[in-house]
Amino acid sequence: MSEIRDESLWESGKRKIEWVRQNMCLLRDLEDRFTREKPFSGLKVALSVHLEAKTAYLCKTLAAGGAEMYITGSNPLSTQDDVAAALVHDGLNVYAWHGATEEEYHRHISKVVEAGPNIIIDDGGDLVNLIHNEYPQLIPGVIGGCEETTTGIIRLIAMNKAKQLRFPMVLVNNARCKYLFDNRYGTGQSVWDGINRTTNLIVAGKNVVVAGYGWCGKGVAMRAKGFGASVIITEVDPVKAMEAVMDGFKVMKMEEAAKIGDLFVTVTGCKDVITENSFMNMKDGAILCNAGHFDCEVDVAGLRKIAVETKLARNNIDGYRLENGNWLYVIGEGRLVNLAAGDGHPAEIMDMSFAIQALSAVYLVKNKDRLSEKIIYVPEEIDNEVAEAKLRYWGLEIDRLTPEQEKYLNSWEV
Numbered sequence: 475m476s477e478i479r480d481e482s483l484w485e486s487g488k489r490k491i492e493w494v495r496q497n498m499c500l501l502r503d504l505e506d507r508f509t510r511e512k513p514f515s516g517l518k519v520a521l522s523v524h525l526e527a528k529t530a531y532l533c534k535t536l537a538a539g540g541a542e543m544y545i546t547g548s549n550p551l552s553t554q555d556d557v558a559a560a561l562v563h564d565g566l567n568v569y570a571w572h573g574a575t576e577e578e579y580h581r582h583i584s585k586v587v588e589a590g591p592n593i594i595i596d597d598g599g600d601l602v603n604l605i606h607n608e609y610p611q612l613i614p615g616v617i618g619g620c621e622e623t624t625t626g627i628i629r630l631i632a633m634n635k636a637k638q639l640r641f642p643m644v645l646v647n648n649a650r651c652k653y654l655f656d657n658r659y660g661t662g663q664s665v666w667d668g669i670n671r672t673t674n675l676i677v678a679g680k681n682v683v684v685a686g687y688g689w690c691g692k693g694v695a696m697r698a699k700g701f702g703a704s705v706i707i708t709e710v711d712p713v714k715a716m717e718a719v720m721d722g723f724k725v726m727k728m729e730e731a732a733k734i735g736d737l738f739v740t741v742t743g744c745k746d747v748i749t750e751n752s753f754m755n756m757k758d759g760a761i762l763c764n765a766g767h768f769d770c771e772v773d774v775a776g777l778r779k780i781a782v783e784t785k786l787a788r789n790n791i792d793g794y795r796l797e798n799g800n801w802l803y804v805i806g807e808g809r810l811v812n813l814a815a816g817d818g819h820p821a822e823i824m825d826m827s828f829a830i831q832a833l834s835a836v837y838l839v840k841n842k843d844r845l846s847e848k849i850i851y852v853p854e855e856i857d858n859e860v861a862e863a864k865l866r867y868w869g870l871e872i873d874r875l876t877p878e879q880e881k882y883l884n885s886w887e888v
């Protein structure tokens with residue numbers, strides 16, 4: 475029995491899924507292939523990923539392969555109720571609604587785990603944590619899982635180091651066809667889509683502060699520059715900071731950037747990146763948001779505590795007045811701005827990420843008796859297959875190595 479907000483919303487959700495389907499050529503091919511081959515026949519798949527149309531299409535693709543799907547979101551603000559309704563209308567099991575409280579969110583992911591999954595598709599590690607901590611009796615039934623994002627992978631590697639990870643997990647985020655495109659170009663575009671549609675303000679001429687110059691930060695900074703902003707980077711890694719300097723950005727400490735920034739985007743995967751010290755130094759009207767996985771990068775709870783007045787400034791933008799009289803504005807409660815205030819990454823980008831998810835799940839099933847390690851890197855063949863297919867769909871051809879060139883590149887003798 476599913477738990478969603480309103481099943482009558484299914485038609486709007488169905489339209490959204492059909493739109494992304496038209497733009498997700500790799501998943502379309504996989505849907506056809508899975509319909510014929512049924513690689514997940516008899517298997518239960520638990521999935522916790524931002525529940526919007528692209529994710530829904532991944533769910534339908536896995537279901538076409540014979541999977542019995544148990545679906546929840548990975549963030550209470552990114553779930554779209556009409557999309558959830560469309561999945562339920564198609565007979566899939568969904569436990570999620572937009573704006574779930576902490577308790578409801580926990581109940582929803584618990585329901586998914588209680589189904590006793592064989593495969594886990596996780597985004598940020600919530601399913602893996604829950605099954606290890608609260609449902610260890612279900613672990614023997616799990617073949618393995620796939621993790622979508624950087625933050626989830628950091629957790630998995632830490633768990634594995636402590637010898638606590640009890641089934642194999644594929645590091646989907648670390649595939650080249652994931653982080654090079656999804657993290658950089660996907661986040662780069664969708665973060666600005668979320669900010670722009672929510673604020674309806676100009677980016678050109680503003681001082682935009684991007685905290686973190688990893689794959690996501692590079693995309694966010696690159697697109698801010700394209701909009702005409704003056705971009706400032708804050709970092710803790712000296713090499714990444716140097717890279718930002720060479721890419722033409724100003725680099726400074728957050729305490730300095732706080733004084734001059736008009737718009738702040740955190741995307742570090744770390745916590746307490748913007749805190750009280752910085753809030754007190756910010757300009758009146760400064761806007762803050764986060765694109766990292768968890769809502770702990772901008773200390774919104776701390777801001778709430780020191781605010782003398784609060785207001786809803788605009789849909790999805792909360793205003794906080796400080797003792798010094800300045801108003802600061804936070805988009806989407808400090809949760810992933812591209813999903814809490816937008817529709818997430820473009821469909822063509824998620825096509826690649828989710829093709830890797832689906833092919834990695836097949837890999838787990840096919841190799842289930844041979845996987846000796848708990849941390850599994852996406853095989854190079856999957857990465858290449860995804861890139862080749864995407865190039866083919868875009869009508870692009872590339873050169874091939876001749877046998878002589880291959881030999882030359884693989885030998886040490888001249």
Ligand SMILES: NC(=O)c1ccc[n+]([C@@H]2O[C@H](COP(=O)([O-])OP(=O)(O)OC[C@H]3O[C@@H](n4cnc5c(N)ncnc54)[C@H](O)[C@@H]3O)[C@@H](O)[C@H]2O)c1
Pocket residue numbers: 623624625626653656657661685686687688689690691708709710711714741742743744745746747765766767768810811812819
């Ligand atoms: N919004 C989205 O749709 C989306 C998409 C992909 C990844 N993510 C999330 O975004 C975050 C970043 O992912 P990534 O792939 O860019 O990771 P990454 O490891 O490539 O980059 C993170 C960068 O942040 C820097 N950093 C860490 N702590 C910092 C601090 N306190 N101040 C300044 N810089 C700091 C690190 O040195 C690193 O360069 C993760 O939480 C990831 O899960 C979000």
